[in-house]
Amino acid sequence: MALSTQPYKGARDFYPEDKRLQKYMFSVMRRIAEQYGYEEYDAPILEPIELYLAKTGEEIVNEQTYTFLDRGGRQVAIRPEMTPSVSRMVAGKRQELSYPLRWYSIPNLWRYERPQRGRLREHWQLNVDMFGVDNLLAEAEIIQVADGILKAVGATHDMYTIKINSRKLMDYIFKEYLQLDGVQTHTISKLIDRKEKMPHEAFVAEVDAVFTPMQREAGASNKLMGLLRTKTIEHMPEVIREQTAALEVYHLIHTLKQNHITNVKFDMGIMRGFDYYTGIVFEIFDEDPENNRSMLGGGRYDGLVGLFGVEPVPTVGFGFGDVTLENFMRGHNLMPTLRPETDVYVIVIGDVFNQAQKLVYEMREMGANVAIDLTGAKPDKQIKTAVKKGIHYVMFIGERDLAEEQYELKNLITGRAERHSAARIVSIIKDYREGD
């Protein structure tokens, strides 16, 4: 049985052309995060399993996390998300860090599940978090960063929608307004999450089944349906509208609109899976009908850092996966044309390799990325190699050229060729690289 050449299920190989796309996406993420003053950090891919048991708090840990025993008999997990790790780091230096902290990272994460469109077992996810700010300016800024990244890859506001909700608001609605107990709240939340995926009648029936006869008597079902039909905070019943949580949602949306982010709206359906969220939660949805899904999500989680036995630190953050970003870009025709890292491929003609090599060395010192052909094959073969690699320039070095110190530089895209000194060639190449 031959060894399989396929990558592990749910993981990807990145051939140079794939890696180039990933590098592009990461560079956009880094650029925007850093524009907003966020600093990059990192953490180990392995964590003790307790880190996740303590906070993610769900069975997700057991079912969807890669775990193993290390040689010392410790239960270890491959990180399925970054949030617990950052929280650990912040807690570890709680006293000496200067707040607000603006941090970001692009970790690769693993989760054990069956791969499907947009969800693999291994993916990379930009994590952007702000620690130490307990007011809405933090939420507003973090959403601006997310929005900024989408704009930076060429997206326009009609391509996606930012949906906002509040865990606190939902708590009030479930516990006070609808008088639900813990179990009911949980079931209803899950149902609301799935609302769009089922026929309306089925949804109504399932919701109805959750309520007790008394609650039904009191019209709980109608109240809930009424709320779900309400598309804006302003149109909510007054008791709800005057809750602090509701005012927060209102103000956040207002602030974002003032900052030219117009595609924001309130959506009660946004719940987020993790239990650690404590306030505002948000998700950004792709408006492409072929890919109408959440591609990014986050919110406020004020309790995590405190779990490490230090004073709590209010925190807002989001995660943005590379797979979802790529699907988004493909769906909206935002894929960039990417060039190889190599600027020029040197064609060696005749027995001049050593001299050519010396010249190439100097060109590299001057800042060009130069690959030299080592095969000694005929020029047409060498050119084909460059073409196939997608390199844009080819440079010919033969005896004549070395004698005259003038070399032919050919642009393989336009077919144009000119003769120049090596230094001039380097500057042409560099201009080209920095250009369009």
Added chain:
RNA sequence: GCGGGUGUAGCUCAGCUGGUUAGAGCGUCUGUUUGUGGCACAGAAGGCCGUGAGUUCAAACCUCAUCACUCGCCCCA
């Protein structure tokens, strides 16, 4: 965990209701005389038809099993 789809050349696939030596396009390689690619022409390599068993005179094709990939669902990024 549940359900659907697909496994034929490196890639994308065709192979009608089972019938001789299994096909195409693209790609790869060689050449069209050695300092210039994309085009054209000529040629070549490359397949135990995912694997195992069964039915049949005969299986890429039918049946069963198995593995892999894939898309949904559950769950949730």
